Each structure stands twice: as C-alpha cells, then as structure tokens.
Amino acid sequence: MVNVLKIKELRYVPRWVVFFIDISIVSFSVLITYLFLQNLHVKINFVEYFNEKIFTIISVNILFMFLFKTYAGIIRYSTFFDFFKILWASGSALIVLLGLNFISEMILGQPVYLYPALCLFFFISIFLMFFFRMTTRQLFKMYMGSKGASSKIRIAVVGVEDESVSLANAMIHNPGQRYQLAGFFSARSDSKKAMLLGYKVYNKKELLENDYLRNRFDAVLIREMMSRPQMEAWTALALDKGLKVLKAPDANKIKEEGIVGSIRPLLIEDLLERSPIKIENQEVKGRHINKNILVTGGAGSIGSEIVRQVAQLGASLIVVVDQAESPLHELKLELLERFPDQSFKFILADISNHYRLEKLFEDYRFSIVYHAAAYKHVPLIEDNPHEAIFVNIVGTRNLALLSRQYHVNRFVMVSTDKAVNPTNVMGASKRAAELFVQSLQNTEDNTTKFITTRFGNVLGSNGSVIPHFKKQIEKGGPVTITHPDIIRYFMTIPEACELVLQAGTMGKGGEIYVFDMGKPVKILDLAKRMIKLSGYTPDVDIKIDFIGLRPGEKLYEELLTDNSTTIPTHHEKIMISRDPLMEFEDIELLCKQIMRSAIKKDSLQVVKILKIIVPEFISNNSEFEILDKTPEHEVYQ
Structure with a gap:
C-alpha cells in the first residue's frame, strides 16, 4: 500500500482533498453536537427545518474556510499559524450564525439555534480540524523517520541556548534528511535529568564518565558561533569518545540553505582558524x-x-x-x-x-x-x-x-x-x-x-600540508610526516x-x-587530529609514517x-x-x-x-652542506 501511494515522493496532500476533509469534519461536528443534545434530551427550535439549519451551518463554515484558505497549508508542515487560520474562519462563521440567531429572535421571537449548541459545535470543529493536521504531521514524521533510520546519523546538539534549539528544531522538522536528533549535550551542571523538545539533555560530566553514551550517538553538532576554546574542548571530548564532530552555521543561514546543505564535518581549519585582523x-x-x-x-x-x-x-x-x-x-x-x-x-x-x-x-x-x-x-x-x-x-x-x-x-x-x-x-x-x-x-x-x-x-594553499594529509587519509593512508617533532605556524x-x-x-x-x-602547531598532533576528525583511529585505521626531513627542511620555522x-x-x-x-x-x-x-x-x-x-643561510639535510664546511667561499665572476 505504501509503495502504491508513494508517500515519500508525495510533495503535499492536494488542497481539494484537505478542503473535502475539512467539510467532512464540519459535518461530523454538527452531527456530534446534535447527538450530544439529543442524549441530554434538550429540545431544539424549528425541528421542521432541521435539514435547512444543518445546511446553513455547513455552508457558512465552507464560505469562511474558502475566504481564509484554511486548506492551503501543507499539512506535514502545519504550525500554530494554521491553527489561527482555522480559529479565524470558525470564529467568523460563529459570529454570522450568532447574528442570524439575533435576527431570528427579533422577528420570530426565538433563536434558530440554541446558543450552547453553537458554542459546542465551534469548539468541536476547530479541535478536530487542528487535530487532523497535527496527527497527519506526526504520522508523516514517524514514517519518514522510520525510513532508513538505521543509516541516519544520530546527532547530539551541543548546548541548550536558543541557537542550539533552533538547530534541533530544524532537524526535527526535516525528517527526510540524513540526520536524526538524539539528544543534547550541555556543560551546565543543572542539566541533569532535564528534557528539551522531548529529548534528554546530557551533562558534560556524564559524557566524560560513561562510555555507554557512544552507543547512543554517532556525532556531536557544534555551532559556528561557538567560541574557539569551547569548540576545541567539545571536539577533543567527542573524538576521545569515538564520536564524529559536525558543524552547523547559525539559524539564519540554515533558513537560506537548508539544514542538509548547511551541516558539514568539522575541518581542521575550523580549529586552527584565528581571529582576523581588524582592518581600517x-x-x-x-x-x-x-x-x-x-x-x-x-x-x-x-x-x-x-x-x-x-x-x-x-x-x-x-x-x-x-x-x-x-x-x-x-x-x-x-x-x-x-x-x-x-x-x-x-x-x-x-x-x-x-x-x-x-x-x-x-x-x-x-x-x-x-x-x-x-x-x-x-x-x-x-x-x-x-x-x-x-x-x-x-x-x-x-x-x-x-x-x-x-x-x-x-x-x-x-x-x-x-x-x-x-x-x-x-x-x-x-x-x-x-x-x-x-x-x-x-x-x-x-x-x-x-x-x-x-x-x-x-591553510588550504596549493601544496600545503593539510590538503596533502586529506588526500592521504581519503586513500586509506599512510599519512607521511617528515619528523615527529616538526612544528609550523x-x-x-x-x-x-x-x-x-x-x-x-x-x-x-x-x-x-x-x-x-600565536602558538606553533606540532604537525604530528595536526595529523592525528585530522585522522580522528575523519572518523578513524590513528595508527589503527590510518598509519602514520615518519619519512625523514626533506632536503633543506628544518624542524622549527x-x-x-x-x-x-x-x-x-x-x-x-x-x-x-x-x-x-x-x-x-x-x-x-x-x-x-x-x-x-x-x-x-x-x-x-x-x-x-x-x-x-645571506650569510645566515646554513644548508640542512642537503647536498649543499659541503659549502658550509669550506672556510671561504670562492666566487667566480
């Protein structure tokens, strides 16, 4: 049945279907209202015009549903904005029916509809229409979440601030992408047993002390605006626990690009990046x-x-x-x-x-x-x-x-x-x-x-060490380093x-x-960090080989x-x-x-x-070292 309907490929439920369902809900709400009054043995006015009265209620509601376009929203993305549209449409219909009652009382001496019946119908109809949308949205989310759930990356969002919640919401509301929200990590000590958006908030201490958490998550998601020390601390902790590290821009960029295109693996450049110079x-x-x-x-x-x-x-x-x-x-x-x-x-x-x-x-x-x-x-x-x-x-x-x-x-x-x-x-x-x-x-x-x-x-220039290491890691290694103590700025x-x-x-x-x-970077540490960021274990999945200093190369710049x-x-x-x-x-x-x-x-x-x-030029690991051993340089002119 699912294959026939092709739910995953269906962009949205057609508007005429939603409109028809809403009319059915209104009709059903009228029926429920009158059954309720009948069970309470409440006498209704103008029984001989019962069918006409029901037709009027439905017609007035259809008119305002059409005017407010309550059927126009995409059901799986329904929000409280859609609820307010339903509220305005049903409320307007109620006002018209109350006005009809008022005119009836003035001319005929009694209202066409019982006032409690109109109020009861109003609450039943808006509840059922909104319930239909929320249920459809949740079922779609569950279905999309179940499709390929085993292949999705289970993410723990770092932080409980508004920016982190926005990232989490973006993942929840985009169930078709390859990321699945699995929880939150926080450095706050008061976050134990806390829940956010229905997901548990884990304290940083829990992650440090409990290895079982690595089985609940595949990756941590950090924010672009996070401070460099925080980013480095969470990255080191995640990598030590065998978790991948992903990075997302701020919520505004996600709205523009979409979460799938915005989230990417953390790069070594993100950790080495420095505060830019302020330029006049x-x-x-x-x-x-x-x-x-x-x-x-x-x-x-x-x-x-x-x-x-x-x-x-x-x-x-x-x-x-x-x-x-x-x-x-x-x-x-x-x-x-x-x-x-x-x-x-x-x-x-x-x-x-x-x-x-x-x-x-x-x-x-x-x-x-x-x-x-x-x-x-x-x-x-x-x-x-x-x-x-x-x-x-x-x-x-x-x-x-x-x-x-x-x-x-x-x-x-x-x-x-x-x-x-x-x-x-x-x-x-x-x-x-x-x-x-x-x-x-x-x-x-x-x-x-x-x-x-x-x-x-x-960083990232042609022929520099980082792109070279990336290529070696992509090929499965080994990563080659000239010397274990070599450092660079x-x-x-x-x-x-x-x-x-x-x-x-x-x-x-x-x-x-x-x-x-700033501080120079040890190339060995750089290589190990890059291997871990790629999801591998240094010297286990990717070997590190020391090949000796190249001609002219020195340990310290x-x-x-x-x-x-x-x-x-x-x-x-x-x-x-x-x-x-x-x-x-x-x-x-x-x-x-x-x-x-x-x-x-x-x-x-x-x-x-x-x-x-350049008198201070002393060759190192080079054929030209012999010139430094000569007492005087003989120059031919």
Whole structure:
C-alpha cells in the first residue's frame, strides 16, 4: 500500500482533498453536537427545518474556510499559524450564525439555534480540524523517520541556548534528511535529568564518565558561533569518545540553505582558524579607489585572494599576472562572474622577462604592485636552485626596479617565514629578494614605498600540508610526516591577504612586517587530529609514517632573525622586524653574479653566491652542506 501511494515522493496532500476533509469534519461536528443534545434530551427550535439549519451551518463554515484558505497549508508542515487560520474562519462563521440567531429572535421571537449548541459545535470543529493536521504531521514524521533510520546519523546538539534549539528544531522538522536528533549535550551542571523538545539533555560530566553514551550517538553538532576554546574542548571530548564532530552555521543561514546543505564535518581549519585582523577599511579603500593595481602570482592561493579583496575596493583596473595558464583562465572566469563592474586585465607572463613587464608598467602606470609570484616548494627548489634565482630573485628585481622607474606609489612583497635563518635555497632566495627590495628604499630619486610582509604556512594553499594529509587519509593512508617533532605556524588565506593590504596601507617604506602567529602547531598532533576528525583511529585505521626531513627542511620555522629587533605598530598582531640591510650597489653586484651562474645552471656556484648574500643561510639535510664546511667561499665572476 505504501509503495502504491508513494508517500515519500508525495510533495503535499492536494488542497481539494484537505478542503473535502475539512467539510467532512464540519459535518461530523454538527452531527456530534446534535447527538450530544439529543442524549441530554434538550429540545431544539424549528425541528421542521432541521435539514435547512444543518445546511446553513455547513455552508457558512465552507464560505469562511474558502475566504481564509484554511486548506492551503501543507499539512506535514502545519504550525500554530494554521491553527489561527482555522480559529479565524470558525470564529467568523460563529459570529454570522450568532447574528442570524439575533435576527431570528427579533422577528420570530426565538433563536434558530440554541446558543450552547453553537458554542459546542465551534469548539468541536476547530479541535478536530487542528487535530487532523497535527496527527497527519506526526504520522508523516514517524514514517519518514522510520525510513532508513538505521543509516541516519544520530546527532547530539551541543548546548541548550536558543541557537542550539533552533538547530534541533530544524532537524526535527526535516525528517527526510540524513540526520536524526538524539539528544543534547550541555556543560551546565543543572542539566541533569532535564528534557528539551522531548529529548534528554546530557551533562558534560556524564559524557566524560560513561562510555555507554557512544552507543547512543554517532556525532556531536557544534555551532559556528561557538567560541574557539569551547569548540576545541567539545571536539577533543567527542573524538576521545569515538564520536564524529559536525558543524552547523547559525539559524539564519540554515533558513537560506537548508539544514542538509548547511551541516558539514568539522575541518581542521575550523580549529586552527584565528581571529582576523581588524582592518581600517576606509584607509585601505582610499589607497585603492580609482587606482591601477598590479598583482603578480595572481592565480595562486595568496595572489587570487588579494585580487578578490582588492576587487571590492573600487580600483580602476586590476592587472593579474601569472605564468600558469589554466589557473589564470579559471580565475578569470570566476572574477568576471563575481565582479562584473570591475575592470580586469589577465596577463600570461613570466616575471623574469623584464621586457614583458616593462610594457605593462608603461601602459598601465600602476599605483600599487602586490608581488605574490614565487617558487615556494622547498625540495623542488633545492633540486633546481637556478629556477629560484630566475623567479624569486630576478623576477623580484625586475618588478622592484620597474616600480621605482615608473614611480609606483607602493610596492608590497609577499615573503615567507622560511626566509628567516634559512636552511634551504627557497628560503635563502626569498631573503635575498627581501634584501634587494629594502635596498631600493633609500636610493637616489626613489619615490616608491617598498614594503615586505612575512607569513607562516597558509591553510588550504596549493601544496600545503593539510590538503596533502586529506588526500592521504581519503586513500586509506599512510599519512607521511617528515619528523615527529616538526612544528609550523599557520594562518588562513583571507587573514594573510588582509595583512598584505594593511601593510601596504600603513607602511612608510623599507619595513618588513611580521605577524603574531600565536602558538606553533606540532604537525604530528595536526595529523592525528585530522585522522580522528575523519572518523578513524590513528595508527589503527590510518598509519602514520615518519619519512625523514626533506632536503633543506628544518624542524622549527622562525619569523625574526637573530639580529632583528621588533617594533610594535598600532595593530597588536602586526609588528615591524628591523633586519640587517645591504646597500643597493652591493646586492645589485651580487644579483648580477648569481644571475650569470643561474643562466649557466651552475647549481654549486649559485648557492655559493646565495650564501654570500645571506650569510645566515646554513644548508640542512642537503647536498649543499659541503659549502658550509669550506672556510671561504670562492666566487667566480
């Protein structure tokens, strides 16, 4: 029978069916009323017109049911709003019938209907119509809840606040989705034996002390607006008890997107996310509005986010440069759709090509240059040091010199914490680029403000550790870590780009801005947490293998050099690093020497010169360690 009716596929009961049922209920209510009066031996007026009287009652009720459209609601979603519609319709019908009685008394000397009979009929009819809707709704909910109940995820909502109750209600009122409310968790000590929406509220202490609760739930649901310490505490507790952790946005977003699309597994990024920097939007906007902006590396993780943020600031033109064809094309399609009123130019170019870049500076006369283009993968650059020279040093040199030549107001370079006391070619090449950019600040006739920003690792960026771990977990492991003690700083992509924009605004020229990165994260702990969040047990379901440090890799990243001093700014999370400087003539000479060696692909000579430019560069786990054991570096010119 169920298969024939296809209840699950039925969107709603047709309105004419509801209307017919309501008429039947009204007719039945009249019958019940008169049977009740008959059993009490109450004499009714105008017995000879009994059929006409019943027809009048039903007709008047039908009229107001039609006017108030009591049949128009979807039965399985009935609420007290539907009850009030029934109340208004029946109440209006009662008033008309009472008016008919009043006229009858004035003309005929007695009322057509007994007043108690009308009141009794009124209460019986509204009760039965509302009872029909509530019963239908509950039966539908029970049926939908029973369908595939064994495959549904049993959820305990964390918290008993209004926001948590809204989430629970959303699950209750959407029985067709894959989540099933099973209870609540609360940190409050007075919640023992409490019930909410018909479900038990479990105290946090109960979850800590009783392992049997893991058999009652599959997952806990936390709210987006929950504080980070609370989120971390509940996540750790849930994972220790073998429960999955899900996250839901606030109730307003659920109304827009639907609960099924809104609830998602908690990601490691949610736990690592930090409070964003407060940006002076008016000051930042003032630097960009009606200006021509250049973003290099614009198709990369950082560069593309810089472009998205600048596109909201009223720039006259944004020129996006990258040598990666497919990512640049995809970014173009995205930006043209998202920002139809913003002017863009998408340029496929290599920043080591000075002549290609000069044409851009000549044509567009940029006010700000955001330089995010770089080679960043440590092991690859260690194997190909000459390529780091072409992009990270020569490319930066080209852009910086052109910015000075064409009087660009601000040149903002994106650097890395790997440039601090570097142990690899990539970090050393970025430090050399920093030194070159800084050296231009005080050169003759310079009007450009040269600014550098240093970042730690960026969550979700191309090639970063988190996406790598995710892929390994999805394949069933193993998760590979270079060393059990390795640690890294993390920040989000939007946060990193906000720092770039803010630094470009507040910089006076020559500064290296560093960010208060908070506490570093142990990569082993990160991997274990990610495995648990995926529903697995580390070293049982997913193995963790230690593969040894890669060439040039170090255990601990730093943001400041040993010789630097830190100067605070008006932002508590942004500081200025005062690092040792080089004169322009000195680093220009060395850059020309290293360029010649890179053209010859003489890797050993390239690294020799790089170690002269960056004296603190000590190779680690690399073939170039031999150079650190030589008393003096012999440089061929």
